[in-house]
Amino acid sequence: MLEVRNITGGYAPDQPVIRDVSLTVNAHEIVGLIGMNGAGKSTILKHVLGLLEPFAGEILLEGGSLSTDPLKFRSKISYIPEQPRLYEELTLDEHLELTKLVYRLEESAYRERKQRLLDVFRLADKVDEFPNTFSKGMQQKVMILCAFVAAPDLLVVDEPFVGLDPLAIQALLELLIEMKREGHAILLSTHILATAERYCDSFVMVNKGQVALNGTVEQMRAQAGLAGVTLEEMFAHVVSGGLT
Template identity: 60%
Template sequence: MLEVTGLTGGYKADVPVIRDVSFTVGAGELVGMVGMNGAGKSTVIKHVLGLIEPHQGSVALNGETLASNRALFRSQIAYVPETPRLYPELTLREHMKLTAMAYGMDDALYEERSERLLGIFRMKESLDAFPGTFSKGMQQKVMILCAFLLQPALLIVDEPFVGLDPLAIHALLELLEEMKAQGTGILLSTHILGMAEKYCDRFVMMSRGVVALYGTLEDMRGQAAMPDATLDDLFVRVVKESSR
């Protein structure tokens, strides 16, 4: 579904941050992107979202690219950023309605999904409150609520667990599993390796702007010649090798 091929890019034309990055995310698959801070994960995500033009390579979603059909490409993606980005003058209700309007969601479907999500994340009493009154965790919930209103082909989730309470983390994980079962492809960037190992089907392990290891846990064990390694073991190995 998502095909990233030979992606090289960054923020300046002559200074690549990521080099020759290739991976896929299939329908109904959860792919974890892991790596140290500065490894290139967020840069890859910005390229996938079309926020940065690649120097080389391509990003295709169900056969479409930004160049071939910008509106269709972006309409297939929902995104939960690491840092909540909200409109201070809009209430929670208005954020959710704006999202539904932007994606052309039917009113009845919006009411059904919003009611359920607000209950799951215990945000019903905050519907008419403004983001400035919310904690960091509540602001993150607003981003999650807006993304999960949709049923996108691809969901990109960047460090979503920061600031969330344990009940919200549990609810988010259950919803990710639910969306997988419904056929959504999910790209999850996270530093919580134990959680990633438990929930992800495959992995993209980044180091210094390149893909160091890629595939299932078993695939990466073979690539690293560490047959009994955990995801944490592989991560430590990659970090140590990149520091030499």
């Protein structure tokens, strides 16, 4: 589904933020992208989304690239950012309608998904209100609704649990598992490692702009030479300089 091949990138060619990063996200798979603040996770996500162009390497989605067919590439991705980004002049319902138009969603499927998501996240009575007046957690729910109603081939998720109440977190996790089961690919960046270890199929651990470890927990244990440790223990080992 998604192939990131040896990309080096950032904001200035003479000071790359990430170097020689490769990762793969297959259909029916959740891949956890983990690392310290400043490790390069957000920069990787921006390259995947096409917001930054790599200085070297390539990014392919179902074999196509952003440069060869930008519209097709972007139409296959939806994104849940860490910080909600909303239009002040649009109601919740209008945010969803805009998503429908942008992704050219079929009407009946859109309405079915929309109603289910509104019910799951307890927002059905808020459809005519303006999300810029909502709490941070409710605004995050709006971003989740827009991403899931699009039903993309690839879902990119950046720290989605911040500000959500426990019921919303559980609902989001169940939706991620459902998307995975249906054949979607999910790239999830999170600091909540215990949750990541439970729900992700494999991981990409980034440290100082490079991939330090990757694969399943068992594969990363072998790479690090740390038998029987948890994901959190491996993470602490890497970021403390135990693996270079």
